[in-house]
Amino acid sequence: MDGTQIILRQLEMMNRRLDTIDEAGSERGRRIWEKLNAQDTQIALLAHRFASLEESVSGQALTLSQYQDLRKKAEGAGWLGQKLLLLGSFVLGAAGWIYGSWSTIAGAIKWAIGKVP
Template identity: 30%
Template structure:
């Protein structure tokens, strides 16, 4: 009886050993698949970051090339402000000249008695 019981126990131990071995193989396969997936994601992230960096460089170049245009715009704006100030000043001077000339003419007419 001992031999039969021992044989059953040994068979169960072998079955457990085989089960453990299958579980380890499955775990290895899962780890291997997970590792492949992680590496794939890393490659994807590297490609995406490269694409983003290329786009950022393109935007930087566009902004750098637009910089002279922006400075030209600011220069023109300052010139327009200066021209507006000059124009207002000239209109004031012109107004005073016309007022002075009309006053002189009116005074001359008054002195002539007309």
């Protein structure tokens, strides 16, 4: 074996290694490209979902403010209802007292105007 053949064999081996490295690099590049395309699709889907979520949340803000307004109105109505209940029970109590004491009241009125039986 002379020196030229050794050099040629070495060059062939280096050429095969470079071809192998080139094929492996192409395969890795293709896989990376596919992953990037898949991520692009997923990012587009997420952007659409976030846009829908933002619309939903902004719509809920109006509903929340309406709920708070209704809650304040209900608290006011509850306060007014308590006062009306107190007034109503007083009126009913007074009416019951007057009805129960009617004969006494009528006698006192007759005595006051001078028509004593």
